[in-house]
Amino acid sequence: MLRRWRLATRPQPLWFFTCARPGRTGNPAGKTSPVRDDIVHRWVIGLPGPRTAIVSLLGRKPDGTSEFLFYSFYGGFDLPSERPGCLSFQDWLDRSHSALSIIVREHPTCDFKPVLPKTLEAVSIDINKLASAGRTVILIDSGGVTRTGAVCRHISAVEDSSSDAT
Numbered sequence: 001m002l003r004r005w006r007l008a009t010r011p012q013p014l015w016f017f018t019c020a021r022p023g024r025t026g027n028p029a030g031k032t033s034p035v036r037d038d039i040v041h042r043w044v045i046g047l048p049g050p051r052t053a054i055v056s057l058l059g060r061k062p063d064g065t066s067e068f069l070f071y072s073f074y075g076g077f078d079l080p081s082e083r084p085g086c087l088s089f090q091d092w093l094d095r096s097h098s099a100l101s102i103i104v105r106e107h108p109t110c111d112f113k114p115v116l117p118k119t120l121e122a123v124s125i126d127i128n129k130l131a132s133a134g135r136t137v138i139l140i141d142s143g144g145v146t147r148t149g150a151v152c153r154h155i156s157a158v159e160d161s162s163s164d165a166t
Contacts, residue, residue: 004017005157005158005160017137023043024144051101057139058106059076059110059111060108067142072086075088076108127155
């Protein structure tokens, strides 16, 4: 479900990727099933790089359920007290994949609701800064289409499957 995009509004185009959260598949049961750490490990190892940066739109489902409830770690809308004994997503990555030096920028949103203009702008700034600094940016939401698509439209990104990104 990985898609590559290009920011063409700059003198030198920048590329970034969009995809679904770890463990999300075409199987309808995957929308609500717990995701084992080994699946998240495989997802992380399969991300493009080097110098990967994950910009996450994961937050809450419409019923208020955390989109991180599926994992052994918690996210940006979650309080550590809600998930005692769990690490944050960034801390989990640092502990499990320290050699990859992945950074996470969280902009929690609500699934099935429009992304707020201030969030669109903050995500746009992060994508530009991270990609300009040579990071391989991965923008994620639950299914890798709706909220990430709103961001892509906001920043006038063009899907680009060519293989000449540098």
